[in-house]
Amino acid sequence: MYLSDMKLGPPLLLCLAAALSSAFVISPPHMWTKLILTHHWPNTFCVMEHCHSNISYWAIHGLWPDKGTFCNSSWQFNSSLIEDLLPDMEKSWPNLLKPLTTFFWNQEWRKHGTCAAKAESLSSQHKYFSKALELYHKLDLNGILRKFNITPSEKYYAFSQIEGVIENFYGVKPKIQCIPPSKNADAQILGQIEICFNPDFTLLDCEKHGYWDNHLAVDKASEFHVCDHNIPVYYPPLS
Ligand SMILES: *[C@@H]1O[C@H](CO)[C@@H](O)[C@H](O)[C@H]1NC(C)=O
Ligand SMILES: *[C@@H]1O[C@H](CO)[C@@H](O)[C@H](O)[C@H]1NC(C)=O
Ligand SMILES: *[C@@H]1O[C@H](CO)[C@@H](O)[C@H](O)[C@H]1NC(C)=O
Numbered sequence: 001m002y003l004s005d006m007k008l009g010p011p012l013l014l015c016l017a018a019a020l021s022s023a024f025v026i027s028p029p030h031m032w033t034k035l036i037l038t039h040h041w042p043n044t045f046c047v048m049e050h051c052h053s054n055i056s057y058w059a060i061h062g063l064w065p066d067k068g069t070f071c072n073s074s075w076q077f078n079s080s081l082i083e084d085l086l087p088d089m090e091k092s093w094p095n096l097l098k099p100l101t102t103f104f105w106n107q108e109w110r111k112h113g114t115c116a117a118k119a120e121s122l123s124s125q126h127k128y129f130s131k132a133l134e135l136y137h138k139l140d141l142n143g144i145l146r147k148f149n150i151t152p153s154e155k156y157y158a159f160s161q162i163e164g165v166i167e168n169f170y171g172v173k174p175k176i177q178c179i180p181p182s183k184n185a186d187a188q189i190l191g192q193i194e195i196c197f198n199p200d201f202t203l204l205d206c207e208k209h210g211y212w213d214n215h216l217a218v219d220k221a222s223e224f225h226v227c228d229h230n231i232p233v234y235y236p237p238l239s
Pocket of ligand 3: 078079
C-alpha cells in the first residue's frame with residue numbers, strides 16, 4: 001500500500017491493524033521465547049526427594065518454555081504416541097520417584113509440554129519428547145563434563161571450574177543449581193544444570209529473557225537454588 005492511496009481515517013486504521021496482526025503472527029505475546037533443557041544429577045535429586053538411584057549420569061528433568069504452565073488441561077499424555085521413543089526415554093529421562101512408570105513424563109507434558117506445543121515445531125507429544133531427547137543427545141553434557149575432567153568426586157570443585165567448562169564449550173551461559181550447604185556443611189551440592197535455546201533451537205544464554213525464571217521454580221525440585229559462586233561444590237559420586 002502506498003501512502004498516496006491512503007486517506008486519513010479507517011483505511012489508515014485498517015493498515016495499522018494489518019501491520020499489528022502480522023507482527024503477532026511472528027511473535028504472539030503469549031508465545032514463549034526461550035526453551036530450557038533441564039538436566040538433573042539423580043544422586044542429588046534423590047538426596048532431596050528421599051529416593052534411591054543407581055544412575056550415574058545427568059538425566060533429563062524437563063524441557064520448559066519460559067512462559068506458561070498447564071496450558072491445555074484437556075490434552076492428555078498418552079505414551080502410545082511416543083512408543084518408539086520409550087527405550088531412550090527410560091534411559092535419558094528416567095522417572096526417579098516411580099521407576100518404570102510414565103508418571104514423570106505425564107506430569108512434564110501437562111505442565112510444560114502443553115505450553116511448548118504452542119510452537120508448530122513442538123505441536124505434538126511426539127515432537128515435544130523427541131526434540132527433548134534430540135537436544136539432550138546433541139548437547140552431550142555427560143561427555144563434555146567427563147572430557148574436561150569434571151567427574152563425581154569426594155574432593156570439591158570451585159564453582160567457576162564447572163561453570164567455566166560449560167560456558168567455554170557451548171559458548172553460552174548455563175544456569176547451575178545446587179542444594180545450599182546445610183548448617184555444618186562446607187559445600188553446596190551440585191544438582192541441576194539448565195541449558196537454554198531460542199525458538200529455533202540455537203543456543204542462548206540462560207539469563208536472557210529471564211524474567212519468568214522465578215515462576216518456574218515451582219517444580220518438584222524447588223529446593224534447588226542458583227549455586228553460590230563463592231562456596232565449594234560437591235559433585236556427589238554414586239554411593
Ligand atoms: C539400576 O536399578 C534398576 C532397577 O532397580 C536395574 O534394573 C538396573 O539394572 C540397575 N542399573 C545398574 C547400572 O546397576
Ligand atoms: C487442547 O488440546 C486438545 C486435545 O489435543 C485440542 O483438541 C485443542 O485444540 C487444544 N486447545 C488449544 C487451545 O490448543
Ligand atoms: C492413545 O493413542 C492411541 C494411538 O493414537 C489411541 O489408539 C488411544 O486411544 C489413545 N489412548 C487414550 C487414552 O487416549
